[in-house]
Amino acid sequence: MDAVVKKIIIEVKKGDQQAFSELVEIYKDKVYQVAYRMLGNAHEAQDVAQEAFLRAYTNLETYDINRKFSTWLFRIATNLAIDRIRKKKPDFHLEDQVAGTEDLNYYSQIATDEALPEDQVVKFEMQEWVQNEIMMLPPKYRSAIILKYMEDLSLKEISEILNLPVATVKTRIHRGREALRKRLRDS
CATH class of the missing domain: 1.10.1740.10 (RNA polymerase sigma factor, region 2, helix turn helix motif)
Known part of the structure; x- marks a missing residue:
């Protein structure tokens, strides 16, 4: 190639x-x-x-x-x-009140996470949830996590793409993974 x-x-x-x-x-x-x-x-x-x-x-x-x-x-x-x-x-925050309502915020508009019988649907929802949590990471961690785990690139390739030393890439991946783990645990 x-x-x-x-x-x-x-x-x-x-x-x-x-x-x-x-x-x-x-x-x-x-x-x-x-x-x-x-x-x-x-x-x-x-x-x-x-x-x-x-x-x-x-x-x-x-x-x-x-x-x-x-x-x-x-x-x-x-x-x-x-x-x-x-x-x-951001255009709005989940804590903001929905216009024209009393004490109703955007959190209340989010669908429940009840398990569905179809495994494929559950898997898709899980992937979407993880993707959404990745989107909430700071850009420097998000890019390292995406390039490593979603694009399956080597540390050397990520280092070249981000124009950073390999050691910094490793740190960002580690910190991004930790931040993601915390986000997933807390949500």
Whole structure:
């Protein structure tokens, strides 16, 4: 795969703009998944994925052909997602009162967690719950947890994507895991 990708990148650098669409085709799903897992919103994830490919195209001259392209591309997507998270402000809080009601807050609007007979539904709900709890982690821990456990990347790859030393990545994964464990236990 890496040899094919290198060949495509060389073609793009020579001016073959059409060759870049091959790179998009190869990586579009993975880039979208990284963005979606960090943002939890399909529309925003699509925006971030498109922006990541646009930035990759315009900055391709700075890409080191001897490094893994996917790592470079995931770094761009992760940084864009983190920037978007930092700029976002919550629209409401669960403790806020629902407009037009007396003493009714958004917590009361959340469905119960009663177990359903279908195992698949329960599994899906569990995954969604864990994903929601991951979304509540600070971005620096969230990105490390997602890249490690959901994208199954190595510490070295995560280190390159986040542009951090491996030791810092290990610390963020550990602290993120601890924060997630506490969130899951307390909710």
